[in-house]
Amino acid sequence: RKEVEQDPGPFNVPEGATVAFNCTYSNSASQSFFWYRQDCRKEPKLLMSVYSSGNEDGRFTAQLNRASQYISLLIRDSKLSDSATYLCVVNTNAGKSTFGDGTTLTVKP
Amino acid sequence: NAGVTQTPKFRILKIGQSMTLQCTQDMNHNYMYWYRQDPGMGLKLIYYSVGAGITDKGEVPNGYNVSRSTTEDFPLRLELAAPSQTSVYFCAGRDSGPLGGYTFGSGTRLTVV
Numbered sequence: 773r774k775e776v777e778q779d780p781g782p783f784n785v786p787e788g789a790t791v792a793f794n795c796t797y798s799n800s801a802s803q804s805f806f807w808y809r810q811d812c813r814k815e816p817k818l819l820m821s822v823y824s825s826g827n828e829d830g831r832f833t834a835q836l837n838r839a840s841q842y843i844s845l846l847i848r849d850s851k852l853s854d855s856a857t858y859l860c861v862v863n864t865n866a867g868k869s870t871f872g873d874g875t876t877l878t879v880k881p
Numbered sequence: 882n883a884g885v886t887q888t889p890k891f892r893i894l895k896i897g898q899s900m901t902l903q904c905t906q907d908m909n910h911n912y913m914y915w916y917r918q919d920p921g922m923g924l925k926l927i928y929y930s931v932g933a934g935i936t937d938k939g940e941v942p943n944g945y946n947v948s949r950s951t952t953e954d955f956p957l958r959l960e961l962a963a964p965s966q967t968s969v970y971f972c973a974g975r976d977s978g979p980l981g982g983y984t985f986g987s988g989t990r991l992t993v994v
Binding site: 813814869 | 939980982983985986987
């Protein structure tokens with residue numbers, strides 16, 4: 773079993789749709805959690821950190837469930853520009869992180 | 882503010898050749914990393930460093946070497962290039978501590994023929 777697993781996707785949704793991605797992690801000692809966005813042939817960029825109480829940034833909402841060891845990302849009112857691959861990242865022990873393989877989202881007109 | 886800078890952006894190597902991928906950062910990150918990403922796949926950690934003079938192997942270190950003589954620079958050396966090393970290489974830095982997020986360089990696309 774991988775340390776971090778994501779919904780494989782791809783997710784194909786129409787503009788305006790709400791879409792949610794999940795990510796599970798196996799190390800209960802994991803300390804911090806992030807969502808990154810990666811556009812085709814580009815470097816990953818930090819989308820948002822994930823806090824225990826949940827957090828929102830505009831149309832994006834991230835949730836953490838430590839008991840069940842998963843994090844989620846909800847995108848409301850999807851835009852064409854949201855089309856990308858979304859990476860879940862878990863920071864475990866000092867210095868190292870584990871990246872999920874990513875979930876691909878395509879938003880269609 | 883340059884962030885994390887990688888050079889070159891593209892390179893074609895012949896089998897058996899060697900090269901160094903350069904990475905420099907001006908964000909004073911203690912932690913630096915080299916990842917590779919094969920087409921359609923996730924990131925795999927090659928080597929990382931938690932500070933000048935300290936390096937450690939990641940998930941896929943074979944065929945690579947690194948050094949960290951300064952906080953700013955973290956070059957990746959490929960010796961005896963093989964077709965299996967065809968990939969996109971990303972250098973990244975982040976602040977120490979669990980809350981640090983990554984800043985990635987724009988990547989080096991390497992093809993070994």
